């Protein structure tokens with residue numbers, strides 16, 4: 181595992197596990213990383229900054245106002261130059277500050293300016309770890325794309341036995357290497373993602389649509405970009421910002437989406453259809469506003485083309501992923517879609533479940549693959565779902581003869 185050329189910012193907050201951060205720092209330096217350490221004042225009560233300085237061969241920062249180099253503003257400079265930030269150990273207090281966006285010491289202030297991936301390795305008493313406020317803060321941070329390395333179970337310094345022990349340095353190093361490598365996972369691949377809901381016109385002021393916010397599809401587009409892919413995002417109306425570096429094709433109706441998707445299908449290596457496409461559209465869109473006259477109004481609907489099924493019929497080796505938004509018999513319905521639409525994979529979500537499906541920041545999905553594999557995932561942020569999905573696809577493509585289209 182090499183970290184040569186990588187700059188790692190190690191944040192050490194105040195817990196007894198700070199001594200294990202010394203071993204982590206040492207492993208990273210041995211693996212070739214340039215490690216800069218920021219300690220909180222309480223961390224410095226457990227381990228001396230000099231220990232980290234000797235191991236990292238870099239100055240250790242503890243105070244926001246101790247500007248040792250007048251040519252830079254330290255917290256911004258450190259944030260800008262980090263390829264990855266790891267907080268180990270992360271106390272409940274530091275996790276809360278990060279969740280709230282507080283910057284009242286050198287570490288929390290620097291974290292506010294960080295744009296690279298942040299990894300948090302918590303360590304605390306078992307009851308603190310399960311406190312609703314801590315659980316809530318961690319969930320919030322997961323939804324923002326921060327990665328957590330779960331603490332281990334065992335004898336804690338406070339005397340309790342349970343979950344709360346800082347993950348072992350080797351485990352943290354392995355997780356950091358995986359995060360740094362994900363930038364290459366999809367390099368050279370063309371990924372097409374559909375997102376959001378379609379709008380089916382009734383008249384100039386009314387349309388039929390659904391609750392899709394685009395969050396799931398936009399998270400996939402951002403993550404695919406971060407994994408090195410060339411990404412096209414074909415999206416129904418959404419209030420989300422278009423991810424930088426992604427080709428954005430805005431569409432309104434299912435027919436627009438059909439055209440946008442099929443005309444680009446040939447060039448794509450991976451197609452992920454997370455959009456909620458209307459199954460029906462009004463047979464005719466009235467050119468004028470429909471006037472309120474009768475007690476009842478009947479709008480005749482006609483079936484929209486099934487875009488995913490069309491792609492399944494035409495595919496020439498593209499890795500085709502559909503989503504299935506279900507309210508009952510999730511696996512049964514998803515299996516049917518997988519087969520009928522000739523997909524390589526279906527991502528099923530039960531949209532009646534709290535924290536899953538439409539509009540939420542999190543999702544709980546099941547991966548169903550053409551090989552017959554069915555893998556339920558726990559509830560996690562849509563970013564984390566995107567990461568798991570794209571990593572799985574990258575694995576499957578790497579397993580194909582020649583590593584590309586089958």
Ligand code: PMT
Nearest residue numbers: 393394395396453456457487488502503504505537538539
């Ligand atoms: O956007 P968010 O608020 O984050 O919500 C995410 C989501 C709930 C929209 C997403 O997770 C999801 O489930 N997307 C699929 C929604 C859907 O339309 O599911 P479906 O089971 O009706 O369709 C199955 C598949 O066929 C989907 O990949 C869909 O894009 C596709 N389809 C459906 C109808 C149609 N006419 N053409 C299609 O291509």
